[in-house]
Amino acid sequence: MDGFSIKRLLRRPWLSILSLIIGGVMCYFLCYLANYRADQERQLEDLLENYEIQCVVTDRKGRKADDLRISSRYTDFITDEENGLGMFTDDIRFTKEFAASIEDTKWDLVGISNPNCDEYTDERFGGGYETEVEDFFDSEEMICLMSAKYYEEYKGTEIMLDVVDPYGLALSLGVGEVFLKVEGFHKGSDDKIFMPYKAAKKLCSRITHSISTDTVVFVLKDNSKVDEVYTAAETMLPKVDPDSYTPGYSLTIKDQVYKANGAKLRQDIARTGYLLTLISILGFCAGFLVGFLGTKGETRNYALMRTMGMRGFKLFLTVLFEQQILAFIACVIVGIITKRPLTAAVFFVCHALGTLIAVIKPVSARPTELLRDQE
Amino acid sequence: MEILRAEDLSFTYKNKYQTVNAVKNVTCGFEKGKAYAIVGKSGSGKTTLLSVLAGLEVPTEGKVLFDGQDLSKLNRDTYRRDHAAVIYQSYNLFPLLTVMENARYSMRLKGIKGEAAAKRAEQELDAVGIKKEQYRRFPPQLSGGEQQRVAIARALAAGNEIILADEPTGNLDVANSELVVNMLLELAHKDGRCVIVVTHDLDLAERMDAIYTMCDGIMTMENTLK
Ligand SMILES: Nc1ncnc2c1ncn2[C@@H]1O[C@H](COP(=O)(O)OP(=O)(O)OP(=O)(O)O)[C@@H](O)[C@H]1O
Numbered sequence: 001m002d003g004f005s006i007k008r009l010l011r012r013p014w015l016s017i018l019s020l021i022i023g024g025v026m027c028y029f030l031c032y033l034a035n036y037r038a039d040q041e042r043q044l045e046d047l048l049e050n051y052e053i054q055c056v057v058t059d060r061k062g063r064k065a066d067d068l069r070i071s072s073r074y075t076d077f078i079t080d081e082e083n084g085l086g087m088f089t090d091d092i093r094f095t096k097e098f099a100a101s102i103e104d105t106k107w108d109l110v111g112i113s114n115p116n117c118d119e120y121t122d123e124r125f126g127g128g129y130e131t132e133v134e135d136f137f138d139s140e141e142m143i144c145l146m147s148a149k150y151y152e153e154y155k156g157t158e159i160m161l162d163v164v165d166p167y168g169l170a171l172s173l174g175v176g177e178v179f180l181k182v183e184g185f186h187k188g189s190d191d192k193i194f195m196p197y198k199a200a201k202k203l204c205s206r207i208t209h210s211i212s213t214d215t216v217v218f219v220l221k222d223n224s225k226v227d228e229v230y231t232a233a234e235t236m237l238p239k240v241d242p243d244s245y246t247p248g249y250s251l252t253i254k255d256q257v258y259k260a261n262g263a264k265l266r267q268d269i270a271r272t273g274y275l276l277t278l279i280s281i282l283g284f285c286a287g288f289l290v291g292f293l294g295t296k297g298e299t300r301n302y303a304l305m306r307t308m309g310m311r312g313f314k315l316f317l318t319v320l321f322e323q324q325i326l327a328f329i330a331c332v333i334v335g336i337i338t339k340r341p342l343t344a345a346v347f348f349v350c351h352a353l354g355t356l357i358a359v360i361k362p363v364s365a366r367p368t369e370l371l372r373d374q375e
Numbered sequence: 376m377e378i379l380r381a382e383d384l385s386f387t388y389k390n391k392y393q394t395v396n397a398v399k400n401v402t403c404g405f406e407k408g409k410a411y412a413i414v415g416k417s418g419s420g421k422t423t424l425l426s427v428l429a430g431l432e433v434p435t436e437g438k439v440l441f442d443g444q445d446l447s448k449l450n451r452d453t454y455r456r457d458h459a460a461v462i463y464q465s466y467n468l469f470p471l472l473t474v475m476e477n478a479r480y481s482m483r484l485k486g487i488k489g490e491a492a493a494k495r496a497e498q499e500l501d502a503v504g505i506k507k508e509q510y511r512r513f514p515p516q517l518s519g520g521e522q523q524r525v526a527i528a529r530a531l532a533a534g535n536e537i538i539l540a541d542e543p544t545g546n547l548d549v550a551n552s553e554l555v556v557n558m559l560l561e562l563a564h565k566d567g568r569c570v571i572v573v574t575h576d577l578d579l580a581e582r583m584d585a586i587y588t589m590c591d592g593i594m595t596m597e598n599t600l601k
Pocket residue numbers: 372375388389390395396397415416417418419420421422423424
């Protein structure tokens with residue numbers, strides 16, 4: 001704007017350096033915090049959208065989540081879109097475990113409704129599977145996955161298993177001979193055989209009509225609907241009651257970690273927000289200070305400019321420019337370094353506002369006061 | 376030809392505690408090519424009159440005519456920038472700008488920059504006897520007389536035809552006073568500008584073309600010497 005203004009600034013290096021440093025440091029801090037908050041907000045968003053709140057069906061006392069021997073009345077309720085929990089659930093994991101043997105070798109035969117049911121098939125836990133069959137886990141066919149080692153051996157063949165449904169410790173119900181076609185392999189231990197849950201359910205029906213499932217886990221579709229799910233589940237699957245002696249099952253929604261993390265993130269975000277406001281206010285104060293110190297003792301010069309015919313408003317702009325150009329440069333640099341141009345701009349505005357208020361008085365001093373001062 | 380004229384001019388300082396009628400119904404005229412002295416004892420309203428003539432204060436009553444036009448109808452900032460330069464007893468220069476930069480300042484306000492401005496400033500500094508090696512000095516490194524001469528050079532460079540000086544020699548020794556006074560006279564007589572000097576120094580006043588005497592805000596005597 002004015003070469004002379006810049007010369008005057010450069011010839012008062014200490015004040016200029018002070019202004020540059022104060023502006024730069026505070027602006028950097030603000031941008032840093034803004035980045036931090038954006039990061040927290042991203043984490044919160046990620047938590048809200050991607051955190052899997054697991055819901056587990058247990059006995060009424062909440063002691064046991066496996067070997068539930070739950071009937072299809074419950075599993076149907078969970079999958080029912082209209083009258084059950086279907087509209088709230090995602091990734092429903094039913095499992096049914098059998099004991100099986102081929103001649104003298106013992107096997108665990110597990111029916112699973114999707115690969116997330118077991119860590120051996122779940123990629124997120126280092127497991128996995130491979131099969132040519134489309135919708136393997138949704139199939140009702142008598143097919144199975146064996147470990148990689150046995151897959152080599154039995155690939156494409158049908159294995160014959162003697163299957164038993166273990167019922168408690170003492171009792172077990174024989175399902176009988178089961179033929180399963182080996183259609184792929186899983187990345188887990190050798191004694192595991194996985195089959196589709198629906199096929200396993202068919203095996204159960206050889207013994208009883210309805211008892212079909214050992215574990216029931218599902219994930220909430222919408223993390224914000226915890227209370228709705230509890231309400232919808234109330235009649236069939238009430239909340240856990242440790243003192244209960246009634247038979248039946250309960251639903252536990254494991255949202256503690258989710259809630260705690262969410263609360264912590266929200267608190268962090270709020271705190272950072274306060275800090276951001278505080279620093280903006282401090283930026284305003286720093287601007288005021290810079291303006292105050294920068295114009296201190298300069299009134300005579302301003303009056304001189306006015307007597308030479310500089311308009312009041314132009315003087316105001318000139319002084320503002322003199323006092324702000326260094327902070328502006330600092331903010332531009334910080335904005336680029338921190339990739340936060342908008343935050344840096346906000347800081348600059350606060351800073352400039354402080355300066356603006358500080359310079360109003362010295363700038364509007366009447367030029368004739370200069371004459372007065374002489375006498 | 377009258378370039379500046381005060382007509383029935385009054386100025387009153389008003390604040391919470393008091394009202395001071397510093398200038399009362401002053402009527403007087405100033406011509407181009409002449410140097411005027413305004414004398415009077417302390418507090419008689421000389422500085423106030425000068426401020427009003429410079430457009431730094433707005434008259435309470437009456438008017439100032441510049442080239443026949445009422446000053447209140449003109450922009451006073453532009454009037455000072457283009458036509459009327461004010462020189463004070465001291466502190467006429469920006470301490471953080473060099474002599475050269477100071478001399479160029481009022482041209483800069485008028486939008487004259489670069490080579491043209493440099494040449495013009497050099498010419499005027501030369502005319503007031505500032506040497507080339509002093510151009511890069513800062514005002515505190517100059518004597519009081521030199522400072523006043525730089526201020527005069529600045530007014531000359533900007534082409535202001537009215538020079539209003541408030542005790543320009545107040546801080547100077549005899550030799551320097553002499554230099555400055557000669558310069559002001561030269562401005563009037565050779566350059567054809569209108570020079571108005573407020574002073575206590577009656578010897579100085581007597582060298583001017585006309586003397587106005589003020590007493591308690593009233594112009595009591597109009598004495599044309601030459
Ligand atoms: N801001 C002000 N408020 C009130 N009264 C003022 C103000 N400035 C000046 N005066 C008064 O106005 C009168 C004229 O003052 P002015 O400065 O014009 O006198 P002067 O002739 O220049 O005096 P000096 O020779 O001492 O410079 C004085 O009585 C002074 O006290």
